[in-house]
Amino acid sequence: MLHGIPNIISPELLKILMEMGHGDEIVIGDGNFPAASHAQRLVRCDGHQVPELLDAILHLFPLDQYVEKPVSLMQVVPGDKSETPIWDTFETIIRERTGKSDTFEQVERFEFYKRARNAYAIIATSESALYANIILKKGVIA
Template identity: 50%
Template sequence: MLRHIDPILGPDLLHILRSMGHGDEIAIVDANFPAATMGKRVVRLDGVTATHAAEAILHLLPLDQFEPEAAFVMQQVHAPDELAPICVTFQEQVRAASDGRFGVRSIERFAFYERAKTAFAVVATGESRLYGNLILKKGVIEP
């Protein structure tokens, strides 16, 4: 065990987070997402919600301050102009982690899939809420 690190972040995921560079992206996805198909590197967090995974990752991962947007969610097919309830939670988490600098940007479902394919890694959670998918762009830690 390590201090101040959520125990859901095992050695594989910690290695991925540490290996990521500035501008790399990580996708946190729900149980319905085709993670094995989309991900170059996939870490499974079965039994963990996507919001819990996002909270733990955002505690460690700086967001890219050089970009206007650093967090992306999947648009709802039936209501593209509305954030899914879980995405509202993601937005609150991102705002808190970035001291209000960032919210989330909603992108079309297939555009989200294409972006996830290029992500450094995919974190497959046990999230059962629909549209429980979030992509985060890593920033730098300034001295």
């Protein structure tokens, strides 16, 4: 254990967050996301939900301040009637941790998968909410 590190952040995840450089992306995938088949580096966070991991990561992780939208969400597939109340939770967490709002872009499903394959790492969770996949672009600490 260390002071200031949220206990949900495993040593493996902390190492990955430290290794990442400016502009690198990390995906937090919901329970339906094909994490293992898409990941260059896979971090299992079974039993955890996306909002709690997002909050803990943003405790340590700067979002890229040089892009307009440093957070990407998987766009709802046209015709799908699913609702995305979890996005409001994400927005609240990001605003509380970074002081920023309107940081999201919506990415078409297959483009999201393509970006996930190129991401530095993917975190697999047990999140049951649909469309709870999120990509964070790392910034710099000034």
